[in-house]
Amino acid sequence: MAATGTILTRVFTSRAQIPVVGATVAFTQRGTEGRHTLLALRVTDTNGRTAPVQVNTPDATASESPGTTAPFAVCDIWVESPGYELLVVENVQIFPDTQTLQELEVIPLPERSPTLLPETPVNVPPQNL
Secondary structure (H helix, E strand, C coil): CEEEEEEEEEEEECCCCEECCCCEEEEEEECCCCCEEEEEEEECCCCCECCCEEEEEECHHHHCCCCCCCCCEEEEEEEECCCECCEEEEEEEECCCCEEEEEEECCECCCCCCCCCCCCCCCCCCCCC
């Protein structure tokens, strides 16, 4: 019998744990072929938190005997926000009948100095026809 667990995140930056407002957070699960299935897409609030996401998990009793399934579900979390590096956290564990809070620290992108030259464009040579 399947159960459900709940996961939510708190996105912040710096050691001062400043909340990142408006970050896009994607919750995915990998299938048997390695493809990601989107479970939910959330946006962080003024505290840097997302709304909870329900995730199907194995029943807790399924793990009481040796050699049985793990007592948790696994998901990956992708965080994207303008001005910050993309953050991907893999294999986050969600337990049945439990709320999991995943803390996510994002790193600011370096500021561009106005005196820097533009990046060198990538030159794609014409095909040899």
